[in-house]
Amino acid sequence: MLGLPIMPDSASTLSGSVDTLFLVLVLLALLFAVPVAGLIIYFAVKYRRGAAVNRSNAPIENFKLEVTWMVIPLILSMGVFGWGARLYFDMFTTPKDGMDIYVLGRQWMWEFKYPTGQRELNVLHVPVGRNVRLTLISEDVIHSFYVPAFRIKHDVLPGRYTTAWFQATKPGTYHLFCAEYCGTEHSGMLGSVIVLEQKDYQAWLDQNRMNTGGVIAENTSPGTQTAVTAPTQTMAQAGAQTFQHLGCYVCHRPDGKGAGPSLVGVYGKPVQLANQQVVLADTNYIRDSIIDPNAQIVADYPPIMPTYAEQISEDDLLKLVEYIKSLGSGTEAPPEMINPTGGMPQPGGSSGNQGSGAQDSGAQGSTNGDSGGSDSSGNGNSGTQGSGGQ
């Protein structure tokens, strides 16, 4: 912004607006501070002791003046507040379209998981000009995801997903800092965000496509140690496996005939709970359903689901979430490298999740490309074994 040497890189759709607001604040602050400082110095010199000046009729109160200097700053500050509130809303409202990336923070590193299965440590590759939606979770203490060039920061909490988003506007490599003190190596919890042109990003993806196998190191921007674990399956596929593995399928069958509700189409819809409340089945809801199932009981179901808190990692939870999300995504194309889940499903009107589950179950097959390794032998998830991947 304005090329001031002291301003940091500005590389997201919002960073310019934050800078503008910041500079307006600087101006307002000067507008206030300069006259005050000027007057103090002027008075202190002019009325210094011994100076022969007119000191008669010195006022000691002035109601109108008091009101003036109360009201003007109040109006100005409320203006700034309103401006800030609008921008904050934009910052914290996740856009409907864009690519999802999952961020795991742990002492003292960052892990990025793409729904398409890639996994990176401390380096995040994103294309320019696309909304990137982050779902953040910590495995231990609170961290904070901070990219100064994007002017975004969001705490990464244990036990709860938070979300953040950005759209990069300028290719380059930017700092990623952990901004919340998290222990010994807090200042070593660094990473970088590598913003690539769309075509370079595509090339990067091609290099790390599924089935190329193994870890590919250092293949894009020079100078960055980037260890990309190329996937053998998408997150949703891995999630389907976990779903099998942990025995979820026994109760959650796509036809709704198990002991629990069908999970097909649940994501993004309102859920009627036994205590009459209606909650939105977002990522945190799904997470809580697995970790602490009895906290929120779905209406018309017995509270028999066991808790998985002890046996499931944050990593597996993310896969399950991604899997359950994918069950609701209708007839989206099979997993491309980008954005397999598409937009948020429209919230359905009713809470009859059993019914809707049965209807949607047919869509599953096309949702999850199956790369063979994730053969689900269970009967409850026949959908995931549908036609092969790409």
Added chain:
Amino acid sequence: MSATAPALKIREPSYINAAYTAKSWLLTTDHKRIGLLYMVAITFFFFVGGLAATVVRLELLTPQGDLVLPETYNKLFTVHGVIMVFFFLIPSIPTTLGNFLVPIMIGARDMAFPRLNLASWYIFMVGALFAIVALIGGGVDTGWTFYTPYSTGFSNTQVIPMAIGILIAGFSSIFTGLNIIITVHKMRAPGMTWFRLPLFIWSMYATSLIMVLATPVLAMTLVLIAVERTFHVGIFDPALGGDPLLFQHLFWFYSHPAVYIMILPGMAVVSELITCFSRKPIFGYKFIAFSSIAIAVFGFLVWGHHMFVSGQSIYSSLIFSSISFAVAIPSAIKVFNWTATLYKGSISWDTPMLYALGFIGLFTIGGLTGLFLATLPVDVHVTDTYFVVAHFHYIMVGSAVLAYLGGIHFWWPKISGRMYPEWWGKVSAITIFLGFNLTFFPQFIAGYQGMPRRYYAYAPEYQVMNVLSTAGASILAIGYVLPLIYLIWSMREGEVASDNPWGATGLEWQTESPPPTFNFAETPIVTAEPYQYNPDGTFTPQTTLSVRQIKKEVAA
């Protein structure tokens, strides 16, 4: 009109000369002596905290971590924060100048509860002892904010002794607050109506309200930390079923008002100094008085502004942001009124006045940058960076410490009976002002550039600002050591002070320097508004009469 009341002064031994034994100090119930006991204790802690800061600043001279280990660095900034906040800033003005001045300024012989007052000091010292044990036992590495679940489930350091120390010290602050509130309500001399109270008293009163109302929440929070850490009861740690944001809400519910515990007394001091050295009644007395109360009240409603990126709901953030803007207004009122007080005054540039003017400057910068932080999207970028570090140092160190030192210099003749050396006083005031700005202004820039706080190694592009900052800190250190030396020197060698060297109107100046044990030989009667200064140097003291005089006259 500069009449004083000779009847108030009978040359009896001053509170210092009343007795010389260690016991007479350690078991004293004289509020003035207790104030000095506090002064010795917190001066010690100030330099302990300052030492930690020195190592921190030296480490930050280079981008790499090369001077100390990261563990050590983390302990150093924690020690610095904990000691400075809980064992220096919070007790600073209320327990030293507050203790010394509140009874005298309202014409009382002592605090309402002199023995509770002494007990407060001992409680404070026991708390301090725990803190020292925690330090000697290996230190604490959680930061002064003790964020969970790091502090309860992950840190391997002496969290519990430190928490106990702070908890105990908190009780001392509650007792001091109670004592001041009750003293102000019950012990005012005849004629000392609420609107004749010096503004110092108004601010101390507001501060005490906060101490009494907010500190219990801190105590409770610290207990919960200890419980979770020891018994693994899930309160804050999600792995145990707790909620880490609950901790932040509780912590800031205390710690935001605590900022006002630190700054309101500073405003109290500055209000006294500005008017006295301008030889003019203070401009807008009632507005300044009520703005203190407004700050104390609104200060309780803004804690969520520390949590704009924590994952609290957007709507909470909006509410906290808007109230945070509103709380700036009473502070602005004070700045404007102080400035207006100078107009047509007769301004002298004595050391206390330099400190007071410096305070206004630093407080203005600190307060305005607070508005940057209240602005939601700007806060998202700069929270937890050096911008915040700079902001709160401008308030808590720049302003609060400048006011404290200004107050110490102003009342030094009263406290010690001696004058401080004026030339050295001016040198130190200017050194501190310049050193402070050089230390902390660059941190605003480093912060906006994105340098996170609590980093012991940092990206090379932030080095320029850090070198400036460390250079400033060394100047600042000199500025802080100077008064320590010359004030101690002046206790023996300084020029003997008259009873009212500044020609000030307050009751404390109408008794001897240093005052006798019970402050006044006879209960004074307050006959005048505060701050009746005239530009020609004359003034009307708040009292010219004593109760006994009146009785005599009536009898006659």
